[in-house]
Amino acid sequence: MARKKRNVPGINSSSTADIAFILLIFFLITTSMDTDRGLARRLPPPPERNQTKDDNIIVKERNVLQVRLNKDNQLMCGTEYISIGQLREKAKEFIKNEQDDPNLPEKHRKNIPLFGDVMITEKHVISVQNDVGTSYQAYIDVQNELVAAYNELRDELAKAKFGGRKYLDCSEDEQKAIRDYYPQKISEAEPKKYGAK
């Protein structure tokens, strides 16, 4: 008949959906949506082989905050037992040394861009020592509190100096100045073997 046009027969595409489904299911299964997060830390470089173990870096006692963890996950800071909740305040007090207390780390004059000459506790060290039997969660708790102490101090400084902004909202230069003001100094001693099972 003249009025009916013949169409070109289309390719049967009803199975493309199935093919796409199979691919979709494959990616669904292999997918892991969780973004990895964690505490970022930096290890010190390995000791030189030929380097004799000389302790010529004498660290004054007042500059060191000893944090110890024993095999029962008990926490000791300086000379007293404390709970994990107290550690953050302890560390902040130690790093800051507001009143220039002779028992807290000594202060040095340092010229930092954006701040000028300031007195900072540049030489402080927080020394974390754990036992072989310490549980990993307790160790992470301590690390977390110490990092939190630094973060809070840096936030406080940023708020005071750079117009109420948080440390992470500051510009690159400002962040560097703040990092110079509160350098992160957490050292990890070799674990003690006593009390191991």
Place this chain on the structure above:
Amino acid sequence: MGKFNKSGKRGMPELNTSSLPDLIFTLLFFFMIVTTMREVTLKVQFRAPQATELEKLEKKSLVSFIYIGKPTPEFQAKMGSESRIQLNDKFSEVSEVQDYITQERMNMKEEDQPFMTVSLKIDKDTKMGIVTEVKQALRQAYALKINYSSVQRQ
């Protein structure tokens, strides 16, 4: 009468499915983009410890993983219930960590090698002894950027 023709069966009009593949393809592309292939099957039990001061792990291609934990039940008969290290797909000893890091570093592009990060996925009940040994091995291998994998505390 033409109007009430009962001879031809009407049936249900068919649903037009010609755009279904397009829909599925959109979903497929979404998953293809957000996907990162799970590289290893876990042979150790891993429950992340909790913390609050977390940082995101950037660029997945620069990250190597080390798992430490108790072997999963099907491996406990063979491996015991002490904490073990898993590198790639097999149980390993501390002495193999250094080789593993070197191997991983070789697989990276040269300009990326200084930014290599090691993510330590350690079960929260692990004792620190084995963790410290691994950390010493990482120091020896000059893999100094590490990340203790943990989850946000509620």
